[in-house]
Amino acid sequence: MRMFRRAPIFLLGAFLLAGAADAGPVVRAPDGAVEGMEAGKVDVFRGIPYARAPIGDxxxxxxxxxxAWQGVRDARAFGPACVQPRPRAQSIYANPPERMSEDCLTLNIWAPQKARGLPVFVWIHGGALTTGYSHEPMYDGAxxxxxxxxxxxxxxxxxILGYLAHPELSAESGEGISGNYxxxxxxxxxxxxRRNIASFGGDGANVTIAGESAGALSVMYLMASPRARGLFHKAIAESAYMITTPELKAERHGTPSAEAAGTQVMQALGASNLAGLRAMEAEKLTQAAILAGYGPWGVVDGKILTRQLVDTFDRGEQARVPLMAGFNSGEIRTLRFLLPPAPADAAAYEEAIRGRYGDLADQFLRLYPATSVAESMLATTRDALYxxxxxxxxxxxxRAGTDSYLYLFDHGYPAADENGMHAFHAAELPYVFGMxxxxxxxxxxxPDTLAERRLSDAMMAYWASFATTGRPTAPGQPDWQPYGDGAHYMAFAGKPQPGTYLFPSMYALHEATVCRRRAAGNLAWNWNTGVASPVLPAKSGDCQ
Structure with missing residues (x-):
């Protein structure tokens, strides 16, 4: 229930209630009342705690x-970001938070005034499960x-604070598992x-989860997890990557077990046991883990994630909800650290591909020719991942019986294109959020031009209508057909442009590659592609 306070009250701890002249919108939700602020015709509630992260010991x-808290909680300031490493080098993505804390489990809400029964759009930020925060200015939801x-x-x-698995942690758990925090x-x-959003004018039975990059990886984890079933009703995955996921106790697909990786990082940090890790200051621990080579991933533990994502989606065990998924044509142009070293020349490139891809080499070279090695390598890694x-x-x-919508973001503008960054990783985000x-x-x-604003308006309309109805539409824009038998997609270049069969043969090649690696059982997929690929196993069984 939403209301406005009219009587002055006093400051007490986290519960700041200003006088009547400064009073903002107040929502009395089941978990507690909060006071927000107005932003035009939208009310904003910041830094609302949704749970407590166990910290320290x-x-x-x-x-x-x-x-549930008593009184009215001040929700006019964002909460601190979760602990993360400080940027070590200039990057277009570098925008470190002002404050960090282990006590960081908060959320922010933007709600139209007098909202009632509206669809809910839950945004999960990216950052390789290592960096990022909910109140990044570009994510403003107004x-x-x-x-x-x-x-x-x-x-x-x-x-490491969010994804560490370790035998001691598994032994502590009543379920015998660890990681996935x-x-x-x-x-x-x-x-x-689900408990509270109706008080802000939202419909808890019409929730869309959405995220980009690691946020989109999280969307896939949520779609796969039995623990998340029924908590959302649509999903949007922007630049997702269905990579090999470590299993809790077993080394499989060329990937060490999550517990083994946790044991290794503990040793690298000089701790003899879990108590030693817990005694470390959070920011120093996080930074040291990165320098030691620790990479956070979800964990196939049989409970929260029951199997590899590829297997979950093959078996149709994922959440059967309408889905929007897509990627950017220039994903790797700002992620060149993902590229292997380039061969000396075109002949060396072709020799490397033929030596690795065998009977699939001709198909590979048609898609990623030796005539343009640099562009072919960018496209190879883009396609294998995204x-x-x-x-x-x-x-x-x-195939699971729900509508799905595919897109390609292929839009460039002068400042990006002049620096070789056409449609780079995350370039769609300012258009999706109108920011x-x-x-x-x-x-x-x-540039602040009519063409840029129109593209952003169209994308916001498609995203909002999908969150509302499960079908993306935009006034005055082309009809976006479900993927279906016709392999439909929507390209966002200067304007929305529908098409069919995006990058013909691309999917078939990479699906065959992944299939063979999965069948071999000792090879990871996605990262080791192109000239960095191991020798591809021979065709067998159902694999092409």
């Missing part, structure tokens, strides 16, 4: 439910909310939304 446990929905953005534990945070946030994943999601969701003027400091500046 209790670190690496599931999030703890909070009791413009999307003005399209007629409630926008929620969430924090979740990152890095950041994913459990996301589930706790969705449970909070293009294959997005297309696979569209195909598997369609072209709030990009990070090193981001190529988007």
């Amino acid at each position: 209790l670190r690496w446990k599931a999030p703890v439910a909070l009791p 413009r999307l909310a003005a399209k007629g929905m409630i926008v929620v953005s969430i924090n979740y534990r990152l890095g 950041g994913l459990l945070d996301q589930i706790a946030a969705l449970q909070w939304v 293009g294959w994943t997005s297309t696979r999601l569209a195909i598997k969701q369609a 072209a003027r709030q990009t990070p400091a090193f981001w190529p500046k988007i």
